[in-house]
Each structure stands twice: as C-alpha cells, then as structure tokens.
Amino acid sequence: MAATRPRSVITSLLGATQPQSGLRVCGWARSVRKGKGVAFVALNDGSCLAHLQIVITEDLANFAEVTRAGTGACFEVIGDLVASPAAEQQWELQAAKVTILGAADAEYPLQKKRHSFEYLRSVAHLRPRANTFGAVFRLRSALSFAVHRFFQERGFLYVHTPIITTNDCEGAGELFRVTTLDPRHPPLVDGQVDWSQDFFGEKAGLTVSGQLQGELFATAFSDIYTFGPTFRAENSNTSRHASEFWMIEPEVAFVDLAGICQLAEDFFRYLVQYALDHCREDVRFFDERVAPGLLDRLQQLAQTPFGRMSYSDAIEHLQRSGRDFAFPVTWGSDLQTEHERYLTEEVVGGPLFVTDYPKDIKAFYMRLNDDNKTVAAMDLLVPRVGEIIGGSQREERLPLLEQRLAEYDIPVESLDWYLDIRRWGSCPHAGFGLGFERLLMYLTGMENIRDVIPFPRTPGQARF
C-alpha cells in the first residue's frame, strides 16, 4: 500500500480546475459497472455526497478480481484525474493501480438501491455509508460547529455542565439512576434503599438539563451556553423523542423574555443560513429525495421574522377558529400537538413564539408576571416538527422563588446552591433549550429523530 503518498479527498478532486496525475484516492465502492474491457467504480469517501468515477481497464493485473469485488468493498486507487468524456461527471480517475483493502461479498447489507429508513436503522453500524445518512451526519457535524461559532462570535462562554447530577427535582422528566450498589443486595434502612451508602453518598442520576448549573455560570460570565448530551428515562415512543439527545442551552444575564426570544430567533435563523451556505449539496439532496420543498422553506425562513403570540391570544385564536379539536381549548390547560400545529402551520405559516403561559403548567423557576397568573415562558413552534425550543426568563426574586418551590413541594434545602445566586448579586436572566436533533429534523426534512442521531437510544433499544 502506497501509504507514503498523501491521500486526495474526493470532494476536492471533484472541484478541480485542471487534470492531475499520480493521485492516491481511497474509499468505498457504491457500485461497480463492468463492460467488455473496461469497468467503472463509483467511489465514495464520505467527504461529499457525490462519487468519484474510477475507470479501470483490462490491462490492470487484477482487473477480474477488482470487478468482482462489488458494492461495499474498500479500494485504494493510484491514478490520474482526467476530464471525463461522458456527460454525467466532469472528472474521473483513470486507474493505474487498484488495491482491494477490504472486500465485500453478497452478504453486504447495503445494496445499490433505496432502502427503507426502518431497515437502515437495523444496520445502524453500516448506514453512515448510505447516501442519506452520509448527508445527515455531514450536516450534523457542520451544524455542531455552527452552534459554537454563533456563540463564540458573540462572546459567550462555553461551559461543560455535569453529566452526573444529584438534583432530583429539575422539573424536566425522569432521570436514569447512576449507582454502584449491588442491585440484588442494596443496603436497606427501614426497608428503603440507603442511598447514603452509594458511590456519591446520595441518589445520583444522569442529567436531564444543564440549565440550573448554566444559571450559576451566567451570574458570573453574563453570557454562557452549554451543548452536550441529555438523558431522559421517559417511556416516550414517538418520532420526536429519544432517551439520549443533545441540547443547546444558552443562559444570558440582564435580558428579559423579549430579549431571549430575539436571541433564539437570531440563533435559529443563523443555523438555517449556515446549512444553506455550507451544506448546499446535502440540503439539495434532502430537497430532492427526502422532503420536496425543503430548500424553499429554509430560504424563506432565513429571511422572514418569526411570529409572536401570547398564550392568551393563542387560546383566543383557537377558540375562534371554528375547528373541532380532539382536546378542548380552555385557558389554563396546556396546548396540545394539534393546537400547536394549527397555530404554526395555518395561522402563522412559519415559526411562532408562544409566550406567557399560565404558571400552573410551567416549571418552578420561570419568572412570575405582574398579573400573578402567568409566567415569562416561551416555546418556539415550527411547522412539521412542533416544539423545538423551550425557554423562559428565570425568577430572580428570592421570596417569590421560595414560594414557587413550596407550591411544587420541592424542599428548599435540595436547591440551596441554586437559591444562593438569588441571595447574593441576583440579576434578571433568561435562557432556552434547543433540541439539536429536532433542529436537524427541521433542516433535513427527516421525519424520525432516530435517523438524525448516529446511534439512537429509545425505550427498549440501545444497540451498537
């Protein structure tokens, strides 16, 4: 293997401006077409959606072997980049030497045809080699970088909030338990598990949100964000929920609800524009093969301002709609999926902030409004995906926060450290959480969260 020669990346070869000789290219065969005396291999190295056509002629010593290698095999090719005489591609690689690095036989699960996403999920260890998943994971990588770029350009501090937490009451769902106790013989006190003998000396679990720790850092660095994995042990079986997912949570001091909505809108639009600017080929692929109309929708979104509507106005809209909803619309109950879809898809026809929800259906840390009935909360709803961002202005007034904790039966001692930032140097602050996978669903048009995360974890499923 001529490893000393540098490897040329296919995406840069396809954009070449002139022929080049003596190149070394490596990749996986997507198809091998054999004619008399000549064969063509469509080679992909993951650097882009497009394949590089390798031209192999009969005079190569291992011509028969190479043309038998078939779909899925891994090749190293030494050859010259030349203008292609055929119409389908500008450049092709005329092979001088082909080495089969790894053969693939007929059992190879990915064939040169379209597979269902359900089937590809069952071979999630190989699906990155499929066109759609190549596009998904290139976009995922690019957008991860875009998230950091957006915040770093604005001087936000990136903070690594803990994965293991001992907060049992973050108000965001069930935690996965983290323990080193012997499940067959846990230490007992009065018939109950004695968590004080566990590894951390108390009950611990995986984080459901970095928000509370994010707030601590916001009261020191003013503008911060987190971007990391989040875990929820909810028995949710839907196309929009996963047990392990990635969340982006900015927390900003000295802004109110309107300010945090503006940040969320700028952020979301930035990410859409980034995908259009940097992942054009992949987005176009999704538009053609996965979700027709996607490109227009994204281009439009990058320009139009988002709608804003208070919860109370939303209720009025729904009540006046004349629609026969499965769930009744009354002030004080939460908006159902059907209501959210009506508002974002039919009333506004684009992303919509719904703000100022009744306090009883929202978390304890959200700031009480002057009407004493609502809190300074916001959800960003988008067509097709639904709720993509949830955020709020946080309650910075200690007595009011303590009162809210009491209403939720949360012992004050368990969150004394959280209350401390209200005791000393408290300030108005606000933040939100964006589900990274839901963002990717919106950007790709993929309809199942399991298909935008490399190895999905859902109830009953943690394979690979």
Add this chain to the structure above:
RNA sequence: UCCCUCUUAGCUCAGUUGGCAGAGCAUCUGACUGUUAAUCAGAUUGUCGCUGGUUCGAGCCCAGCAGAGGGAGCCA
C-alpha cells in the same frame, strides 16, 4: 403508558373465497469497447415473526406473545 396498523426470498412488496409460495431488485453465469443505482439473456434463493387453536387442508380465520411503524401523552 394508551390507541391503530404491520411482520411473506438478502431488500422492496404482491398473494383473490382457506386449496401447488410469487414479482421486481440484489446475487451468480453469460453477452456487450465508455458505463451512470448500465443494459440484455438465463439461473439460484423461503422456519410466510413466534407459540398454540379451528379445519380434510392455514401465508390467509381465532387467541396469546414478540418486534417494528404511525398517532397521543410527557417534552427538546
């Protein structure tokens, strides 16, 4: 967790009133001097999800179980 649907060849799927298990693609063999998920000709491929029941006879009807998908709730 609840409701609905699905499970047949490696993949995608058809299978009539309960009466011999099918097609396309893939694979294999052959043909073709440049193909574009090549094309053309031929060939191979089955625990009909599992367990039980009804019946002379079950892929088809019934029951249970398992897995998957869609919807709902919870949320990001």
